[in-house]
Amino acid sequence: MTRTADVVIIGGGIQGASIAYHLTQRGLKNVVILEKDTLASGCSGRTGGMVRQHYSTDLVTVIAKQGRDFFATFDEVVGGHSGWVQCGLVYMVTAKDVEALKHNVALGQKHGVPTRLIDAEEARRRVPGLNTDGGVAFAFEENAGYGDGYGSTIAFANRAKETGATILQNTPAIGIVLDNGRVVGVKTPAGTIATRTAINAAGPWADRVGKMVGLDLTIKLELIEEGVIRVETGDSYPIHTPSVYDFVNGLSFRSEGTGQTVVAEGNSYFKGQLDADSYPTKPSDEYIEDVSMRLARAMPRLANGTPRGGWAGLLEGTPDFHPVIGVAPGIDGLILCYGFSGHGFKEAPATGRLVAELILDGRPSLDLAPLAFERFAAGRLLRSLYKDDPIMA
Numbered sequence: 478m479t480r481t482a483d484v485v486i487i488g489g490g491i492q493g494a495s496i497a498y499h500l501t502q503r504g505l506k507n508v509v510i511l512e513k514d515t516l517a518s519g520c521s522g523r524t525g526g527m528v529r530q531h532y533s534t535d536l537v538t539v540i541a542k543q544g545r546d547f548f549a550t551f552d553e554v555v556g557g558h559s560g561w562v563q564c565g566l567v568y569m570v571t572a573k574d575v576e577a578l579k580h581n582v583a584l585g586q587k588h589g590v591p592t593r594l595i596d597a598e599e600a601r602r603r604v605p606g607l608n609t610d611g612g613v614a615f616a617f618e619e620n621a622g623y624g625d626g627y628g629s630t631i632a633f634a635n636r637a638k639e640t641g642a643t644i645l646q647n648t649p650a651i652g653i654v655l656d657n658g659r660v661v662g663v664k665t666p667a668g669t670i671a672t673r674t675a676i677n678a679a680g681p682w683a684d685r686v687g688k689m690v691g692l693d694l695t696i697k698l699e700l701i702e703e704g705v706i707r708v709e710t711g712d713s714y715p716i717h718t719p720s721v722y723d724f725v726n727g728l729s730f731r732s733e734g735t736g737q738t739v740v741a742e743g744n745s746y747f748k749g750q751l752d753a754d755s756y757p758t759k760p761s762d763e764y765i766e767d768v769s770m771r772l773a774r775a776m777p778r779l780a781n782g783t784p785r786g787g788w789a790g791l792l793e794g795t796p797d798f799h800p801v802i803g804v805a806p807g808i809d810g811l812i813l814c815y816g817f818s819g820h821g822f823k824e825a826p827a828t829g830r831l832v833a834e835l836i837l838d839g840r841p842s843l844d845l846a847p848l849a850f851e852r853f854a855a856g857r858l859l860r861s862l863y864k865d866d867p868i869m870a
């Protein structure tokens with residue numbers, strides 16, 4: 478057991494792994510990741526992995542853009558396998574979300590995202606077979622894509638390890654030791670690691686880590702379900718066809734090539750109590766049936782597809798569906814990086830770097846004040862312009 482560390486990161490998801498990667502790249506070697514289970518065993522191994530830059534606020538648009546740009550060269554820069562596929566993304570909205578679409582496209586353009594409004598004819602040309610009936614406005618984001626949450630987490634962690642980090646799997650943080658309100662150690666079943674900097678990157682379990690120091694980090698858990706539909710290769714469409722955010726049928730979907738489409742619906746179908754330690758990891762039959770029908774409406778050429786199950790994971794929602802990044806109030810040396818509310822995959826390359834900057838430089842290169850925990854008590858919640866779909870953030 479390592480007895481001292483410059484930084485102890487609690488959580489080996491993509492956020493913790495990205496932070497460790499960026500810290501070690503900046504030369505800080507004595508970094509420890511504590512993972513209670515195995516790397517990417519939380520949200521990060523179950524993500525849909527879609528990468529868009531279409532957001533309602535300047536800060537998150539820039540974070541998403543920096544995340545996307547990192548994924549575009551991830552495998553060369555980090556090594557390993559991020560699974561990055563650049564395919565572009567078509568948005569199709571109904572009347573109630575036209576203003577949100579236009580606003581987010583303009584915001585993207587302001588920050589250099591290659592995105593623009595298009596018409597229904599161009600949407601159909603870009604996604605052959607797309608049924609645009611009911612779509613009132615459309616946009617295209619040229620350099621969007623998707624990646625592999627598990628592969629990206631492992632790649633970040635492996636590179637951090639090669640550069641000096643220690644990764645302790647099956648090793649939970651069970652307490653944080655304070656001395657006069659400052660972090661001096663993190664407890665594990667194998668002993669205490671002395672450190673002056675701990676990071677809460679525990680995803681859906683971040684509230685439990687908060688309780689270790691008396692902080693109430695309320696997280697609302699919902700289930701996100703993803704379905705997989707297979708079709709005969711002849712009816713399917715190529716892998717570089719743009720993904721679609723379809724607000725007419727309430728779906729997002731993407732081609733994975735070889736006759737396989739991954740499809741998700743915005744709302745949770747699971748209505749029971751959710752516990753981060755035991756939640757359904759498969760989508761319900763009801764969900765699969767419903768998304769199959771919706772997909773058939775959106776893409777009639779996939780109507781003969783066969784549902785092949787899918788997976789489910791947790792949405793770790795904060796009160797405004799945006800993450801918390803910053804120093805924990807009243808506790809020196811504890812940094813919060815949690816609550817990514819269903820969009821933490823794309824943000825991880827940038828947020829990991831920003832947390833590393835916060836630790837090493839004292840202030841990050843982007844002003845993270847809008848994401849401070851204190852915003853909730855102060856009533857400065859961030860808002861999505863999209864109606865009825867908080868994940869759009």
Ligand SMILES: Cc1cc2nc3c(=O)[nH]c(=O)nc-3n(C[C@H](O)[C@H](O)[C@H](O)COP(=O)(O)OP(=O)(O)OC[C@H]3O[C@@H](n4cnc5c(N)ncnc54)[C@H](O)[C@@H]3O)c2cc1C
Binds near residue numbers: 489511518823
């Ligand atoms: C089905 C699904 C689809 C999604 N789709 C997208 C998408 O298309 N695009 C996108 O950008 N995002 C998407 N997301 C969201 C994204 O996957 C998450 O926001 C992101 O993975 C969160 O990463 P994390 O590192 O914060 O959390 P996690 O990956 O959950 O990592 C937290 C880790 O902390 C560990 N841990 C907890 N407590 C302790 C402790 N006491 N000690 C040690 N370790 C501990 C856990 O075991 C876990 O491994 C999706 C998520 C799901 C579930």
